[in-house]
Amino acid sequence: MAEPLRIGIAGLGTVGASVVRMLGQKGTELTRQCGREIVPVAVCARDRNRDRGIDLGNAHWFDDPVELARSPGIDVFVELMGGEGDPALSSVRAALESGRHVVTANKALLSRHGVELAAIAEKKGVLLNYEAAVAGGIPVIKTLREALVGNTVSRVFGIMNGTANYILTRMEAEGLSFEECLKEAQRLGYAEADPTFDIEGHDTAHKLSILTSLAFGCRISADDIYMEGISNITQADIRAAAELGYRIKLLGVAQKTESGIEQRVHPTMVPTSSVIAQVHGVTNAVAIETDMLGELLLSGPGAGGNATASAVIGDIADIAKSRPGFQHGPVFGRPAKELQPYRRARMRAHAGGYFIRFTVHDRIGVFAAIAKRMADNDISLESIVQHGEATDDAQKTVILVTHETTEAAVHKAVEGVTRDGHLTSRPQVIRIERAA
Amino acid sequence: MAEPLRIGIAGLGTVGASVVRMLGQKGTELTRQCGREIVPVAVCARDRNRDRGIDLGNAHWFDDPVELARSPGIDVFVELMGGEGDPALSSVRAALESGRHVVTANKALLSRHGVELAAIAEKKGVLLNYEAAVAGGIPVIKTLREALVGNTVSRVFGIMNGTANYILTRMEAEGLSFEECLKEAQRLGYAEADPTFDIEGHDTAHKLSILTSLAFGCRISADDIYMEGISNITQADIRAAAELGYRIKLLGVAQKTESGIEQRVHPTMVPTSSVIAQVHGVTNAVAIETDMLGELLLSGPGAGGNATASAVIGDIADIAKSRPGFQHGPVFGRPAKELQPYRRARMRAHAGGYFIRFTVHDRIGVFAAIAKRMADNDISLESIVQHGEATDDAQKTVILVTHETTEAAVHKAVEGVTRDGHLTSRPQVIRIERAA
Structure with a gap:
């Protein structure tokens, strides 16, 4: 059997504690599935004396996550501290630069510095796994990436x-x-x-x-x-x-x-x-x-200590199953340096159906005015509901569901209706999404 | 960049043709994601002259899938012929024995010979991937296994x-x-x-x-x-x-x-x-x-050429991303030789809720007799529906939904009701499953 995989965990909150507990409880089974032992050899958290209800065994305690990240005694740095800045950023960077694999649940960090970190990981030939960062225990990263x-x-x-x-x-x-x-x-x-x-x-x-x-x-x-x-x-x-x-x-x-x-x-x-x-x-x-x-x-x-820990363990196991010298796919599916610049579509050009709810004065001609504003902006209507029961004596609710139109057209139409002076309160606009 | 991954495809039906087409259309992107080219260098199918609407390029044609499976010119044998017996079995076996990775969509083959084939793959240090064998394009194998x-x-x-x-x-x-x-x-x-x-x-x-x-x-x-x-x-x-x-x-x-x-x-x-x-x-x-x-x-x-091909390509890509000398996890999650013997639970012991529909003679005492049979077998009822409108003049429908009980108790109760002679046709029993 291969050498044990030595992991260092920074952050012992709910998720970190679940990871340590799960490694203890499922050790035998994990070893069978990965072909080697996974051992938490080092940990780091803010308060050394807090009772977390977990057995840290002989794990070495670090006060500084960056020092843990760089430690030659670990193969994988597991970052569970959170936050887009330091110490998460500096410690993940340090781990990758030192040639350690990284597993993180930190969505804020990745959404801000993911591409930079991916480039380091790919240069160093190590893995940066982050299944737990999106939708907790649901394997959406693995699905998209692999x-x-x-x-x-x-x-x-x-x-x-x-x-x-x-x-x-x-x-x-x-x-x-x-x-x-x-x-x-x-x-x-x-x-x-x-x-x-x-x-x-x-x-x-x-x-x-x-x-x-x-x-x-x-x-x-x-x-x-x-x-x-x-x-x-x-x-x-x-x-x-x-x-x-x-x-x-x-x-x-x-x-x-x-x-x-x-x-x-x-x-x-x-x-x-x-x-x-x-x-x-x-x-x-x-x-x-x-x-x-x-x-x-x-x-x-999508959240909770155990569900998130499940994704973290899956990420660690993927590393455990691989062997030195192997290379896995790029961190974000494509090599970091080949990722395209982000080209933002204008929100005003968004095309889709819309739900629009107006609360209007209960008087003659209001409905016709609304209909005209829609028609003037080429908005075709799928359904129109006018509630018989007035919300009070003087006002009524008119609900429209549009066929596909644009954000710009809806804004213009709603502004028009507002200017017409028939509304008794702010109109409500909710986008409709196709879904199977 | 690493050497191209050379694949041999046996079976050019709907799925096989989709795989070839997808490799052609998505070649550049696949190369970027896998870090190497994936090239179908050899194929094998029953009829060489059939027009499949695909470009086979310079792929070498084999008449015998076992010969293709053993060919030193391929790294991966892709089995898309189907069927639990030969030629699928002998060719997959030959590929694994010759140290080729295998990707298959063949559920019948795996359900019959999966453990034997997994043992060969693990002994030879090659991969046996089969995402497409269950639920088509849905990554359920990857989810369970990884x-x-x-x-x-x-x-x-x-x-x-x-x-x-x-x-x-x-x-x-x-x-x-x-x-x-x-x-x-x-x-x-x-x-x-x-x-x-x-x-x-x-x-x-x-x-x-x-x-x-x-x-x-x-x-x-x-x-x-x-x-x-x-x-x-x-x-x-x-x-x-x-x-x-x-x-x-x-x-x-x-x-x-x-x-x-x-x-x-x-x-x-x-x-x-x-x-x-x-x-x-x-x-x-x-x-x-x-x-x-x-x-x-x-x-x-769960089916269809493109959806199934998507899973096959994912399996091939996982092999392409890995490098010689690496080892991945076991084929069925645990090493084949450590898989436990299957211990079958008795169906009569199955515990759950049941839906039972009786069609009965419309006469006094029937309902009481049914209720007694349920009670005699310790079956507690969640709901009882007796349809007012008789299905014809002389009969009625009685529907029961039970709380958790056992298959054995339900069988005994239904047999009792049948023996009582009140039924006008075969009773219907449908199990209820909890689901979130």
Whole structure:
């Protein structure tokens, strides 16, 4: 049997502790599957004295992750500290420069510095594995990077934030407001005290930027993502969606178009009959659309210590199964130096269906005015719902679902309706996404 | 750049032709992703003169696949002939014995001879890749074999036959009979002239037997699969399922139980709200339940030339990315010689919920007699539906959904009801499966 694979783990939070526990509990089976032992020989975390409920055995303790990363005593550096800057960045860089393989769950780091780090890994002939960085335990990186080689991807989209999906699921199931569901999510530990990162789409954007690079062979560009959160989704939207055969999800979508690549994160209407519409609660799902395969969908737990540790262990095992001298595929599917510059499609050129909800004064001529604004902008309508029951005596709700049109046309039409002076409150516009 | 990877393809049917076409069209991109060229240098098929609409370039033609498999001019033997016996068996064996890597889409071959072939591959230090053998383009082999290393799997289940799923989907959507939908499927080329293999569960069983070995580390045992097809599913079942919140799918299920491993293929009720219930038409889906990850679901095209070719190309690319002297993980997750003997759980011990549909004489006391038979066998009922509208003047339908009970108890109870003489036709029993 080959020499044991010696790993050094930096970061012993929920995921780090799960990884150590899993290596202990599943040691025999992992050795059988990998043909060698995987041994955590060194660890590093902020507080040496904290009780994490794990057995660190004889693992050497480092106070400085960079020192651990450079240590000649390890073969693989496992970065589970998080954060786009130091010490994650400097330690991953140090590990790669020193010829150590790296496994990381750090989406922020990769979305910012992924291409630079990939170039170092490829120059040094070591692996940089990051399955846990996107959609937790779902093997979407492996699928895009290995299984779909040779497929030309046209679109990747998914539910990549469990907090946002949990809130939307409860809003729909229980008729509660966004604020009530957010509080529930915070109480249950699904949402942070400051939930901005999750509910405004930043977390999804980080993950999406990594998938975009893998899918389209371009450099990562997390700053070029159109982003809209779910905090202004109301019960009126959810009920109207249901009535029209849709469900609202916070999707990240990356799509090739004639003018470039669209990367967008926003609340989205998906058909209730689609598979992705059945992805409830904290579950994540990613769909990949290609020329050869059609649509592939992966769904499962997108977060949590054990699910994330499962992906980290898978990444470590891939390294354990390989042998010195071997070379695996490039970090982002194509060699880092051959990744294309990111060409951003203009959001105004986005083509798709739209859901538009107007709350209007209940008076004659309003409906005709709205219809005219749509027609003037070449927007053809798939359905129109005017609620018989007025929301109060003086106002009514008008809901439109458009056929494929453009973002620019919808903006112009909605601005026109707003200027006409018939609205009693801000109009709601939600994009519709095709989904199988 | 490394030397080109030379492949020999045996079998130029739909999948083989798609592989050749894809290698031609995606050559540049594949070279970039794999770091070397993939060149089909030799082919073999039954009829040399048939026009397959593909450019075979300078590929050397072999009449004998075994000769191709042994040829020193190839690095990888791609077996796309199908069939569990020769020439597939002898040629794959010859390729492995000669130290060539093998890629195959042949589920029948693997379900019968997989462990023997894996042992040869492992002894010779070559790869035997077979992603396309199960669920076409869905990367379920890669997921079980690589991504979920270290997870303890408790259950694998899925929709693995597109023909059967297409028929069930149309029966539900259009209210047509099994026979009508089968004819439609045949007309559209989704079903063979002799559809037995697909609709009676044999095809699903082959695929399931491979997943079982990967999931549970046991030897493949395709003969130990309980099998029931979909030909006796009627509109009455489908309507009753819908009414009770279920949908009927032909599932393959492998599950660890106290008494051994259950492998079963049968029509199954899954909750309408589950993700797998939304898998329609020829689409396949596989769910994997583990201790660390929870439930992971993969869905996508399970058949078709391009989707299957996508998986074959992925397998070839994995070989292309590796280098001589490297070693990858074992063929079925664990080394072939360490795979455990298959221990079959008794089907009578199967525990789960059941849907039971009785058609009974419309007379006093029938319902009480049925209820007594259930109670006598300790079967507790979740719901009872007795249709007001008699199916004709003299008979009625009684539908029961049980809480968890055993196969043995259900059989005994149903036999009791049958003996009581109240039934006007054969009772229908359909197992219910939990699904997220």
